[in-house]
Amino acid sequence: MLLEVKNLSTEFKLKRGTVRAVDDISFTIDKGEILAIVGESGSGKSVTSLSIMGLLQKPGRIAGGQILFNSQDLNKMSQKELQQIRGNQISMIFQEPMTSLNPVWRIKDQIMESVMTHMKLSKKEALARTIEMLDTVGIPSPAERANDYPHQMSGGMRQRVMTAMALSCGPDLLIADEPTTALDVTIQAQILELLYRMREKFGMAVLLITHDLGVVSEAADRVIVMYCGKIVEEANVKSLFAHPMHPYTVGLLQSIPQIDDESDEPLYMIKGMVPNPLRMPQGCPFSDRCDRCLERCTQEMPELQEIDGHKVRCFLYNQDSEGGRAQNE
Amino acid sequence: MLKYILKRILMLIPVLIGVSIIVFLIMRVFSPDPSPIVLGQHATQQATEAWRQANGLNDPVYMQYFNFIKGALTGDLGTSYYTKTPVVKEIFSRFPATIELALVAIVLASIFGILIGVISAVKKNSIFDNAGMLIALIGVSMPIFWLGILLIILFSGTLHWLPSNGRIDPLLQPMNVTGFYLIDSLIAGDMYAFKDTLRHLVLPATALAMYSMAIITRMTRSSMLETLQQDYIRTARAKGISEGKVIRKHALRNGLIPIVTVIGLQLGSLLGGAVLTETVFSWPGIGAYTVACILKSDFPVVQGVVLLIAFIFVMVNLLVDVIYAFLDPRIKYSKAKG
Amino acid sequence: MKKKYSANTDENLIQAAEYVEKPESQLKEMWETLRQNKAAVVGLFTICFLVLIALSVWVSSLMGKQILPYDPNYSDMTKSFIWPNAQHWFGTDQLGRDMFSRILDGTKISLFVGIAAVTISLSTGVLLGALAGYRGGRTDAVIMRVMDMMLSIPSILLAIAFMAALGKGIDKAVIAIGLVSIPEYARIVRASILSVKENDYVQAAKVIGSSDTRIIMKHILPNIISLIVVRATLGISTAVLDTAALGFLGLGVQPPFAEWGDMLGRARGFIFSAPYTLIFPGIAITITVLAFNLLGDGLRDALDPKSRIK
Amino acid sequence: ASTDTQPKASDTLIYAQGAEPRGLDPALVDDGESAKVMINIYDGLLKYNKDSTKVEPSLAKSWDVSADGLTYTFHLQEGVKFHDGTDFDANAVKVNIDRQLPPQVTADMPYATFVYGSVKDVQVVDKNTVKVNLTAPSTPFLANLAMVMSAPIVSPKALTDSKNNVNQAPVGTGPYKFVKWAKDENIVLVRNDEYWGTKAITKNVIFKFIKDNSARVVALNNGEADMIDGIDATVVKQITDAGNKIFKAPGMNINYMAFNTSKAPFNNAKARTAVSQSINVPELVKSLYQGYSEPATSILPAFMDGYDKSISQVAYDAAAAATAIKAAGLTKVHMITYTNPRPYNTATGQSLAESIQGYLAKVGVTCTIDSFDWTTYKQKVKAGDYDLAFYGWTGDNGDPDNFLYLLSVDDPTMNIALYKNPEFDKLIAKGVVTPAGMERNAVYTQLEKIAAADAAWLPISHAETLCAYRANIDGFYYHMTGVTPFAGVSKK
């Protein structure tokens, strides 16, 4: 077990109240595994990843829980110790390739900085490593492009540079926060391909954050579905797509127009909208949008329970309740 | 780049013409007749008429303007009505004093402004931040001339630490090579004069720098705060670089880019502020002189000075843009591309 | 590239949800945020206080009553240069006039010039800036070149030249100060119009057939109004400083009106014999300017939490 | 190689003045600041006595006046050289006068008419003798030749070299030579070791320009200047407290308020008197000038020819004034004034106007004041739209005509009261041609009396010349014509 997140909660103290962006989530990632987190915008995916990296900015703070990386609690480490791990054992790619690179630095300097900090290489060695990495992520004529500034590269190229930078120190865990969302379809395909290839080559574990179920289905081993800061469902990919359990997951899957769907039927709709994070409904956060809402759903929060290695947070699956039957639907 | 500069320089021409028209209108068409001042207490109406005739003030306005431009194109900006000295000479004998003062002030303002601004941003909401912002606020709120007088009262009048006026002890005046006494005294190897020049500069430069420093402080702070929010700062942190390095190497470089523009603009406004500072400190510069000339309707001088200042202002702005492009690789790109 | 909408989305969602709770007008919303900012509140109260002084002085003088301890313009040569004491809190000046009354009286002029000058520059500047920004092309080029010309002359010099041409007087000071700051407003308005113009809702308005005037008045100006308010607030502080500078150089108001800069300028000869004649007007100017700056900064922060300055 | 080249301070006199000279060509300037420098560079044919405006020989050893008063013959000093090495001779005198006579005279020679207006021509008799012919007798003519404006003799070579304008490069025969002029900073002079007369004691003289009065005081007290002028009463204590000395001399000037006699209400002498009566001049002068201006009882300063103790202006009587004003139905007057300090009124015209406004308020007259800077003010005066205006005059040559003729000229910028009195004019004309002496003085006393009776002016004060110098300065004096010769000044 590489990373174990236990009961992590993260809060943002705002003037108008406290937003609990991540609420008591627990999960693990094994060596070499790709774990995907999906969820709607604002469901707490990015905050989760920033919490792990220790990069939360004010007014955010970790309100509780443990983040065990190789059994060490990252949450308890000093900034100095964390800096040893960041970029070295755990590295990260961000959603916005356009703005995530320092615009006034040549890309080689940005990658070398990382390499020199963690691998204690000389300048020359670091440059060699940088070019090698750029080559690995598929940048043509890497030695020349290394001298470019970020703005001289396209979005796809920048995302490759980000990837090269993240992988340059051979991390054990790569957190990729929506690495393809900002890219064009054809470029998206390239980057996903790249991630896959890199996983094969370096064998690191990947925490892939996305809201695109298509990407999940193609890339991930295991999936966590988040809704309003909570994990509502967790399963391996096949199981999730074959038997989605949580009504939210079900709705999500059905509401996406499928390219191979030939019918002209109207799409399935999840009604309403995501609740205001400052005023979470009592009970299940999805209850007011749920077609199959039970009375107790609006009263109390269901627990995450495991059914045949498939975890779900929904009263419909409580063995002892009438909802249990839904499973056999 | 070159083309861009060329374009900007071409654009200078209409600006200068426009400026000359504006000044011409104000000074020649609407301003009082300079003759009483020029001709003094014995001037008769007849003498006045003769003088006006001799100086072309009775010509139609457009002819006057035309004659002025004709002269200006040949480098002849006319002769001061009042001192009867060529305007060019009048201006250039005073100009170095103003430039020296403005440059020292801008250096002071930049150094302290950036320093305080960066500290305030990095230690946001701390006591440093609050103190820095308080200084900045007071700096923009105090009338510069009042500050100057207070400084004189305190440091010259009461403590006798620093001289209250002039650029240098006249006994020490170095040979006039560049007109910048700091440089001239160094050329002459006269450390005593150099020190004395510095002593004379302290108070006026401080008074003049205060406002700009406050502006630069505020801009630096907000620019740094914004930079610290940027995605690439997060990237740098994610690389595991120490926070100090993140600020020094990543945030500062980016955060200071827009400050260049502010400093450039401030240099322009310093020339305006010099008007008041020079008055208070009897600084032998162009600012106080111009005010006096405006009040005396000494049109040729005012026209000359304003054209020169406008020229400098535009050139400084151009320079700033060039430096900007130099500091920010993205600019060059967009120029090359579009 | 696709733009980053999702991140905006949830920030907006938080706000959205909150506003649903208490739908409020723009001003009220500004006030709510402003209230959190202690400095701004201090500034606001100071301004209210100053306005109150100015108004009561003005109104009472209109009604022929004297609410100040002394007639601010009454000179009694037997009482010149009395140091501050119980009768004359701020002392008397060279002509034996009560400084305290004069300083209070001066509030009127400073505020009037500040506000009136900003009104001039604001209205003209907004008009020109709006024209330039919206029309673009040649109109833009012509207007902005003229503004550039004005900007390349230090504004204080320009104001002095205007005053020299127009002569002394409050009305003239207002015009001079108002004129010289037109370019600043024109530029700001133009820049913000250029950015607002790109917003889809302006495009949408065009698509539904709105006229240009309507688009400017209804869709563009209301959206930059808050920015203009901030600018205007800060602009008043600059105008007060400029007024003082003109007064200091002897170009301010006509006597015997009390104007702080003028008082300062005339006190210059007495910095050692009667320093109080110099200290108090300076403090009055600083406090007034400070108050407007505090409020302006507060407003800006209230409008834009990141307090981004262009 | 940094060597501390600090010159010996005792070699140098630093004089701080309030404004920069306009130039140093005596024919082209008219300001007192220029005069202070020029007096040290140039000599004229004649000069004033140290303590009065009596003329004494200078470049002219002696002179004869023809009986009809039309021809003046000057016998010149021999062997005098200009600073540029050329000889001073009769021709130099002719060149200097001719350039200020028609046809050579130009509009920007402000004093040419005043000084040489009566000159017909100049004849070189021989190398050391020159004859000046007048068109009409003029008693002030000799006094004029001692003035620092117009009269000093400039090197003809320098005039040719500098295209008839030596403003920036003055060459005279005086005790000091011009070295350099840093604009807005200072002018440096050095001793003329070949001087024909008594050589100067101190080697260098520096004129420093410090516009701000209080800054000048600071400079003196800080030792940045040895002597300063243009101070006003309020700083005297500060100066003496710092161990420095004050030099006080009566000033040859008059500071006055003028009634616009050309229109109602002040075309009526009663109204003028009533207003004059309402103003407590001594009190006003005391507060405004703190004892450093004399309240004026006549137009002429007390030390001048023609002054008479018996002359007095309308006395202060607020009660009488109030009644008279009420009777005249006078409730509002319009004043115009100037904002700058002037040599005769250091407190500025504005302060003066405001204080008078205070007095008038007490007798029930409301004043509106329009104040202008000096340039504009002169135009406003010319336009004549005022009831009361403020002005003053600094004597040029110590001749009483130089003061009193103002009330007889037509030029509205000089005779701002627009006073017209044929009797007065006749007496003025008589005064000019009457040779100096008792008879002439009586004419001016008479004129003073007419002026006082008509109350066209309210004479306010004669400003004293107030200078300060450091305790180690010796021999400093300020002449009543407003100049500071430094030849006899030394520094310990």
Place this chain on the structure above:
Amino acid sequence: MSEVLMEIQNLSKHFTLDTSLLGKPTVVLKAVDDVSFRIDKGEAFGLVGESGCGKTTLGKILVNLHSPTNGKIFFEGKELTALNDKQRRSYCKDIQMIFQDPYASLNPRMTVGDIIAEPIIINKLLPASKVEERVIYLLNCVGLAQHQRNRYPHEFSGGQRQRVGIARALAVEPKLIVCDEAVSALDVSIQAQVLNLLVDLKKEFGLTYLFIAHGLNVVKHISDRVGVMYLGKLMEIAPKRELYANPLNPYTQALLSAIPIINPEKKKERIILNGDVPSPINPPAGCRFSSRCFKELDHCKFKDPVLKEVSPNHWVACHLF
């Protein structure tokens, strides 16, 4: 044969990005380059393509937000491009647009009711007294409650705002609506709501859509015919079933294959293209796609293929055909 609503002939839009000192254009961006197609009455014409290929520009030309550099537009047989400004205005209301960004397309200072009423008032479609009634009707049409009309846009979620935008477009009873990425910015769960609404409205009001999107799945769901754009050029036009089942242009093929399928069991063969979309400032000579094409022929680099009808209603611009 259905009736043609709009016919676009050889439409181009070139932006001048830089000029020489003398004002001659030196850097020109060809955002839309010689595009021709037609939109039939009552159909939804989908337009897909990658970022920057000129979709928005094309849409904006149709609603008169840009004036074309070249080419003709016929609307119901009238040549719009031949009209002067004033005449053109009278067609404004027939062609409306829905914008991509739900946050930027509504004036934050106006209430939703005012926003929807504005086009009615400007175009004087109804007497003032009837406006409110109409606004309520429109709100209901797009699934919003009538009491929400006094609220400001910031009080709504993205999906709701998009509905307001739709109501505004509907207010003038347009014949054609250009939907520029109308759902791209929305979350998946909201996207479905809006898509369904658009489909319903089309039926109800007999609308015609030009539906611009980069998501092929969305376009497929809503369109009748689809056009594929690449770097300012139309590469392929076909009825949707035909296009998705039988893409002819290599670019269309790559685009289709790049879409991830939500089914982990069904891993499909992918065409991964090389490199990036070239800059529209200096596009590749010949076929625009030639720099990335995996089936490139010799002359692709030199000759620009023209759009031809290779089978009924299936148009392709490719030298392979």
